[in-house]
Structures are given as structure tokens and as C-alpha cells.
Amino acid sequence: MNLESEQTYFMQQALLEAKKxxxxxxxxxxxxxxxxxxxxxxxxxxxxxxxxxxxHAEVVAIQEACRTLNSWRLVxxxxxxxxEPCLMCSGAIINSRIGxxxxxxxxxxxxxxxxxxxxxxxxxxxxxxxxxxxLFAEESATLMKNFFxxxxxxxxxxxxxxxxxx
Amino acid sequence: MNLESEQTYFMQQALLEAKKxxxxxxxxxxxxxxxxxxxxxxxxxxxxxxxxxxxHAEVVAIQEACRTLNSWRLVxxxxxxxxEPCLMCSGAIINSRIGxxxxxxxxxxxxxxxxxxxxxxxxxxxxxxxxxxxLFAEESATLMKNFFxxxxxxxxxxxxxxxxxx
Numbered sequence: 001m002n003l004e005s006e007q008t009y010f011m012q013q014a015l016l017e018a019k020k021x022x023x024x025x026x027x028x029x030x031x032x033x034x035x036x037x038x039x040x041x042x043x044x045x046x047x048x049x050x051x052x053x054x055x056h057a058e059v060v061a062i063q064e065a066c067r068t069l070n071s072w073r074l075v076x077x078x079x080x081x082x083x084e085p086c087l088m089c090s091g092a093i094i095n096s097r098i099g100x101x102x103x104x105x106x107x108x109x110x111x112x113x114x115x116x117x118x119x120x121x122x123x124x125x126x127x128x129x130x131x132x133x134x135l136f137a138e139e140s141a142t143l144m145k146n147f148f149x150x151x152x153x154x155x156x157x158x159x160x161x162x163x164x165x166x
Numbered sequence: 167m168n169l170e171s172e173q174t175y176f177m178q179q180a181l182l183e184a185k186k187x188x189x190x191x192x193x194x195x196x197x198x199x200x201x202x203x204x205x206x207x208x209x210x211x212x213x214x215x216x217x218x219x220x221x222h223a224e225v226v227a228i229q230e231a232c233r234t235l236n237s238w239r240l241v242x243x244x245x246x247x248x249x250e251p252c253l254m255c256s257g258a259i260i261n262s263r264i265g266x267x268x269x270x271x272x273x274x275x276x277x278x279x280x281x282x283x284x285x286x287x288x289x290x291x292x293x294x295x296x297x298x299x300x301l302f303a304e305e306s307a308t309l310m311k312n313f314f315x316x317x318x319x320x321x322x323x324x325x326x327x328x329x330x331x332x
Contacts, residue, residue, distance in 0.1 A: 070217055074219070
């Protein structure tokens, strides 16, 4: 595979993870960690499912990658994620020494890579990460929009049924 | 217990966790999560032990608290930690909706509460956290200094023994 088709493939895998989250009613964000052309960690948001605030897609993928490589240092690893990482996930990316992050759509409300903070390129920290944004941005954002639209509709129906049935 | 002795007790418990990390050769940082006067989560740094970049003291304590309360929302919870949280842990604190953080000593190189960033009080984010710093600061900092001093000494001895024995 050439570089471009490799990036396309891995971002599609991150999107596949996001869709898994969608199917179990989680905010649809997915991620994969890649080492020497192989996926060594994958994850999707499991916050509601596991009732755990820390299990965002990136953290789950990083934890699996650490287990696969038997090392907390994910040297020569790239992370692909559908939505711009939050503060916690950006911190996990820095702490695990990931070299490059590809993300799909920005998160203007909580993004800590470009939107609210630029943590991954902060020269004061002991590790900096290369950032590539915009890969499958539309697909990533559309998945989120559809999820929140469906959630609002569900809440509306629940309110109406509560009104008529209680 | 009055408020002051409560804070002293919980910070001593966080220090106890930090000492557990010290004993297994981990950077000695400890944390506890408190809900209605009870410890519902405790943790110490396990990065080297588990070969996992995400298992800082705060994350371990938050994950245990989520399991104990069976909720990712740690409403009405306080977190006590010996050293100022990094970006990842500050993000985990915000994501889990913890109300107040007590930390001991600052971390000028990676601290994301006061030193490099002021993430917990950032009004742009969807949750803000009250911050109390300086509780048992000297004990917390001394534990870290002793750890790194011993680590440097160990590395020196290893170098000398390598020189004479190889």
C-alpha cells in the first residue's frame, strides 16, 4: 500500500470503530493505533456501556496497543481517530509517546489538539506529536450529527409518551 | 471529623498510595476519590508495572470510583492527589465531573492545573473544578525527590558495575 491508501485504510478502520459505538448508543468516536503498518490497538467510546468516564476511543486503543507491544512507550506508532481528541486523550497520546495523530473532524467545544488547546505541539512538554487533520472529516462529523439528532428525537418521543402514559 | 482533619486524613491516604508506588519502583504519586466522607476509589501510579501509559494514580482512582458508584459521573466527589495532575489526568477529572481537587506539590514541567495550563477552571469547557493546592506539599515533593535521587544513584552503580564486570 502507498502512504495515501494506508492512511485511507486506517481511517476507515477508525470509522468502523465509531460505527460500533453508534450501534450500542455511545457517542460515535473510534480510534486505531498503528505500528509498522499493523493495527496494534483499536477502540471505540464505551463511557455509558462501562459507566467509566475514562474509556474514550483513544484511551481504549492506546491501552490495547500497550498490551500488544508490551510497552507503555508507543514509539513509532500513529493514532487515527475520527474526532479531535479531548484534553484527557491528548494527554494519553503525549504520555504514550505516540509519534503522529490523524484526526477526522474538529471538536470546537472540547478539542485539545487544534480547537481549544494545541497540546500535542506544545514545546514546553517532554514530547511533541505530528498532527494531520481533515481525513474523512465529513463522514466523521456526519456520524456524530446523526447520533445527536437521533438522541434528541428519542428524548422527544420519551417526553410525549411520558405525558400521555403517566 | 471537621473539614480540616478530613482533608488531612484523605491527603494522608493519597500519600500512602504514593508510598505504595515508591515500593514497587514507580514514580511515587498517589490519589483517592472521596464521596460523602468515604473513599470510593484509590490508586497509585502503575505505568511501569502494567506497561500502560494511561494508568496514572488519578486515572486508577477515578476508574475505581466509577466502578464503586456504578456511574461515570462522579458528582459530589473530591479527588486528593499528591502531585499536580498532568494533562491526561486533568482531562479525566473534567470528564468524570469531579467537583473539587486537592493536590500537594506543583509539577512545573507537566502540571495542567496551575503550572503549564489551568484546565480545571477553564470556562470554555463544560465542567469546572474547584482547586485547593499545597496540602502536604513538602511530604509529596520530598517523596518524589527521594525517588529520583535513588534512581540516579542506582543508574550510576549499574554503570560502574557494567564498566568493571563486562
